[in-house]
Amino acid sequence: MTRRNGWRVAACSAAALWIAGSSIAAAQSSPPPSGPGVGTGPTLFLQPDATSRICDPKLDGGGAEIGYSLTASHKPYQVVVTVLDSLGNVVATPFQGPRLGGASHHHFWDAKIGGLWADPGTYTIRVVATDWRGSVRTLDRELTVVRLGIKSIAAGSTVANNEWQTVYFRKNGNYAFYATPATNEWLSRAETGDLSELDLNNGDPRPAPAIWNKTDEPALEFPPGGGVNYENDWHNYPLCYRVGAVPEFTITMGVNSVRSSGALGGCRYPVAGWEIQIVGSDGMGSWTSATPTSLTPGGVVKLVGPPVATNAERHDRPIAWHYECRPVGATTWERVPGKFVTDHRIYTILDKPYWASGGTGTQYSGPWIEVLDYLHDWADELGITLNTSDDVVEALVKGYFGQQGNLLTAIEDVHYDCPSEGGDGGATHYGGTGTVHLSKFLNNHDLGQYVNCTDCATTTAVMLSMLGTPSLELDQLGSMQLRAIWGIGCDDYTLDLWGGSHGFSYHHIITRDHGVNISDACLCVDEDGNPDATPGTPGYNNDRDWNNYEALLAHGNVSQLFQKIPKVD
Amino acid sequence: MNCTKRFVPFALVAAALFAGSSPAQDGAAPKNPLLEQSAARYGMAEWPQGARRAGFALGEIDLPGLTGKAVEFHAGGVSRRFEDAKGVGRVLVELAVNETVAESHAALLTHIAYVQSTKTLPTAAERSIRAGDVGYIGYGGKDGSKIAWLAFVVGNLEFRVQDLGPDADGAVDVRPIVERISARALALPALAAGAALPRPAIEKFAAEANEVKGGESLVLDLAARDVDGKPAALGFVVGGEKQGQGYVEQDEQGRWRFHATGPGRLTLTLEARSRLGTTSAKAIELTVR
Numbered sequence: 126m127t128r129r130n131g132w133r134v135a136a137c138s139a140a141a142l143w144i145a146g147s148s149i150a151a152a153q154s155s156p157p158p159s160g161p162g163v164g165t166g167p168t169l170f171l172q173p174d175a176t177s178r179i180c181d182p183k184l185d186g187g188g189a190e191i192g193y194s195l196t197a198s199h200k201p202y203q204v205v206v207t208v209l210d211s212l213g214n215v216v217a218t219p220f221q222g223p224r225l226g227g228a229s230h231h232h233f234w235d236a237k238i239g240g241l242w243a244d245p246g247t248y249t250i251r252v253v254a255t256d257w258r259g260s261v262r263t264l265d266r267e268l269t270v271v272r273l274g275i276k277s278i279a280a281g282s283t284v285a286n287n288e289w290q291t292v293y294f295r296k297n298g299n300y301a302f303y304a305t306p307a308t309n310e311w312l313s314r315a316e317t318g319d320l321s322e323l324d325l326n327n328g329d330p331r332p333a334p335a336i337w338n339k340t341d342e343p344a345l346e347f348p349p350g351g352g353v354n355y356e357n358d359w360h361n362y363p364l365c366y367r368v369g370a371v372p373e374f375t376i377t378m379g380v381n382s383v384r385s386s387g388a389l390g391g392c393r394y395p396v397a398g399w400e401i402q403i404v405g406s407d408g409m410g411s412w413t414s415a416t417p418t419s420l421t422p423g424g425v426v427k428l429v430g431p432p433v434a435t436n437a438e439r440h441d442r443p444i445a446w447h448y449e450c451r452p453v454g455a456t457t458w459e460r461v462p463g464k465f466v467t468d469h470r471i472y473t474i475l476d477k478p479y480w481a482s483g484g485t486g487t488q489y490s491g492p493w494i495e496v497l498d499y500l501h502d503w504a505d506e507l508g509i510t511l512n513t514s515d516d517v518v519e520a521l522v523k524g525y526f527g528q529q530g531n532l533l534t535a536i537e538d539v540h541y542d543c544p545s546e547g548g549d550g551g552a553t554h555y556g557g558t559g560t561v562h563l564s565k566f567l568n569n570h571d572l573g574q575y576v577n578c579t580d581c582a583t584t585t586a587v588m589l590s591m592l593g594t595p596s597l598e599l600d601q602l603g604s605m606q607l608r609a610i611w612g613i614g615c616d617d618y619t620l621d622l623w624g625g626s627h628g629f630s631y632h633h634i635i636t637r638d639h640g641v642n643i644s645d646a647c648l649c650v651d652e653d654g655n656p657d658a659t660p661g662t663p664g665y666n667n668d669r670d671w672n673n674y675e676a677l678l679a680h681g682n683v684s685q686l687f688q689k690i691p692k693v694d
Numbered sequence: 695m696n697c698t699k700r701f702v703p704f705a706l707v708a709a710a711l712f713a714g715s716s717p718a719q720d721g722a723a724p725k726n727p728l729l730e731q732s733a734a735r736y737g738m739a740e741w742p743q744g745a746r747r748a749g750f751a752l753g754e755i756d757l758p759g760l761t762g763k764a765v766e767f768h769a770g771g772v773s774r775r776f777e778d779a780k781g782v783g784r785v786l787v788e789l790a791v792n793e794t795v796a797e798s799h800a801a802l803l804t805h806i807a808y809v810q811s812t813k814t815l816p817t818a819a820e821r822s823i824r825a826g827d828v829g830y831i832g833y834g835g836k837d838g839s840k841i842a843w844l845a846f847v848v849g850n851l852e853f854r855v856q857d858l859g860p861d862a863d864g865a866v867d868v869r870p871i872v873e874r875i876s877a878r879a880l881a882l883p884a885l886a887a888g889a890a891l892p893r894p895a896i897e898k899f900a901a902e903a904n905e906v907k908g909g910e911s912l913v914l915d916l917a918a919r920d921v922d923g924k925p926a927a928l929g930f931v932v933g934g935e936k937q938g939q940g941y942v943e944q945d946e947q948g949r950w951r952f953h954a955t956g957p958g959r960l961t962l963t964l965e966a967r968s969r970l971g972t973t974s975a976k977a978i979e980l981t982v983r
Contacts, residue, residue, distance in 0.1 A: 290939060290956060299764075303941060304941075306956060307939055307957065308908035308909045308954075308957075352944065355943065355953075485933030486932065486933045487931075487933070489933070490956075542810070542834075544834070544836060544838050546836075547834060547836045547860060548834055548842070549832040549860070550832055550842075551810025551811045552808070552832050553808040554856070559769065560768070560769035560770060562768065571783070572856075572858075573786065574858075574859070575842075577808070579808055601728065603727065603728070604812065623811045626812050629810050629812065630728070630809065631810065632810065684727070686728075
C-alpha cells in the first residue's frame, strides 16, 4: 500500500480492494490490505493526481474533481471511475472508457445521484485502470460531501465610523423610516414553512438574494394573517462606506440543509482531521481572514476585502465566495470546487453624514438610499467624478435643477411656485417648520408639485449633509429686485416672475463657508453678460462666489442671515 | 430610564429654525427680520385672540366627493390628504394644535412670511371667506384666480388648506372646504382658562428586558388611551445619542415587538396620538448587544 496525495493506492484485484479515507484518523483505523495482488505495483501505470477531498454539489460548479495519471503505453487503458457510498454501493460512475497512457486525466462528478443532490456524508471515489495485459490497478479516495452555505453577511469596516446603515422612508405606501439591519444587510435564511437555512424544501440551494433596488421602501413581507412586516429572512440591502474604507464582512454559516429525501439534515462538517476556510474574490481583489479559523456550521468568520473606491460612487460588486480545505497541520490549502456569488451594491461618500443637532430617529441612521441614488444618477448623467465636496455640490445642484441632457425635469418633477407654472406666489410647502419633509418631497412631490426657495434650500441642505458635506447652513436673503432668472421646473428665463412684479420678499439659499460661496438649486442666474434681459445663459449656482451671485441675481445689495439646517423627516 | 414629555410646540420649532446664527451673540438667536417685517406688514398684533380649543379631529372631517386618507403625524403637527375617486390628491389639510394662541399666530405668520412673492396676501375676510379668527389666501393657477392655499387660525389651532393642483382637471374649490373646517373648529367648545390641552395618556410602556441581542426581539408592554378613553394611535421613534437600531411591529399574536437590528444604546419613544391632534410621549432605554 502506498499513500499519495490522500489516495490509497492498491495493486490488487477488485475483490482485494480496501477502502480508507485520506484522513489520518481514518487511515489508522482502516484494515490492512488483503488478498492476492495483481500486477507489479501501482507506480507502474496508475498514479494519483489532484482529487477533491471535500465537496459541496450545491455550490455553483460544485462537485468532485477526480485526477490520475497513466504511464506511457502503446495501447490505451480501460478506466472506470465510480463513486461508492458509505455502504460500498456504487452510486455514480463519472467515467468509463479507454484512456491513453503518458498523460494525466481529469473527470468531474457533479455529486448528483440519480438526478438528486448527493446527501452530505462520506463517499469513496474509486479509479480502476486495466492495462492491455489485464493488469488492474485501483485508487481509492475518500470524499466527504458537505453543505457549505452562508446564512448572513454583516457589513462593517476595519476602522470604526467608516460604514453607515442606509435608510428607507416608506412602508407599503405609508411613511415610516427603516434602517438597514447592521446585524445582517445580506440575509438568506428559512422563511416560515421552509425546512432549512441553506436549501429550499425541494433540496435545491436557496438562491442568493438580489440587490434590493427600490430606493424608497425596504423589502416587505405580508403575513397570511394580514398586515405588512419588514422582510427579515431574505434580503440584500445596499451598503454605504466612507471613500477608501476597508470593508470587513462578518459571515455567519448556515447550520442545516435538506436531504434528497426531503428531510432536514445537517451540513456534515467539520470533517475530522481537516480544516475548511472561506475566501472571496471580486474585481478589486481578495477577501481573506486575518486569522483563519476552520468553519463550523453556525460559525462566524470575519473577512477583509479590498478597499472601496476613493471617490464617491455607486458600485455593484459581485463577490465569488469559495472554500478551501487542508489537513490539520498542513500549510497549503486545496480548493473545494464551486463558488457562491453574492452581489453587493456599495455606495461611497466623502465623509460621515451630517445632521441637524438634536435630531433623533431612524432617519438619522445614515444616508437615505434615494438620495444616494439620485446623486450617483446625476453624477453619471452629468459626467462628474465625485472626488471632492465641490464635485458633490456641483452634481447635486445641477442634477436637482435638472432640465439638461437626459435630465428632462427637475427632481421629482417639481415646479417653481410662480404663476407661469400655475403656482401660488412662492409659498413654502416642504421646508418651513423647522423640519423639512424630505420623505414627502421624494415621494413624487406628495405635498404638491410647487416648491419655493425654502423648499429647495432645506432639501438640498439636508441631502448634501447626509452625503457627507460638512458645514452647511441656510442663508436667508432679504428682499430684492431681481434680474433675469430661470426658476426650477420653468420653461425659460423670465423678467416677470409674479405676473406684474419681479422681486423676492426673501430668498433662501445654502452655503458651506458662511456665505463666501453659496449654492442655489431653485434657480439659475443669467450668465450671458446681460442679466437684465432674456433669453439667458444658464448659470448654475454651485459654490458660486457670493458677490458674483448677488450681482447676477439682484439689483443692489442683499442682506444675509445664516440659519442652521433643519431636521428631517 | 423612563421619561415623559410633551412635544415641543410647532411654533417654537418654527421659531428655532428661522432664527439666525451669529457668533457675536454667543448662542442667543438674533431676531429674524423677515418675520418682524411680516408681522408689521400683516398687522399681527391686531389679530383676534380666539378661544383655545382642546384640539381638532381632522380624521373625522368629510369632504364631499373626496376620500380622506389617514391622518399623518409629523414634526410640527398633523396632516391629511384628500383624494378624488381616481386616487388623485386634491386637497391637503395641515393642522398644528398649539398650547397657546400666540403659538398659532406665530405659525400663521411663518406660513405667510415665507412666501417669496412681494405681493401682500389678502385676508380671507377681504374675500368674504369665513376662515377662523384670521386667515390669509395664497392665490394660484396660471391666471392667479384660484385659491391655492388658505392659512387660518382658530384660537390655538392653525390650519393650512392647500389645493394640490389648482389648474388640474377636476380641481376642487378650496373655499367651501375651508369654511366647512372653520365652522367645525369654531363650534368646538372653548377650553377653560389656564387648562392644559388634553392629551392621550400612556398608561404603561415597558420592554420585557433592557437588553437584547441583535437580530432578536423584545415584547413591549404598553397601553395608551386617547382623551375619550379609546385606544390611542401609536407611533414609535428609535433614536438616541449612541444609536442602536431597530423597529417596532406587531407580531401574529398582536403583541408589539421591538426588533433589534443594530448594536448600541437607544431610546425607544412611544408616541400616543390623539384624534384631536395632540400627542404624548414616553421613552425607555434599551441596549442592543
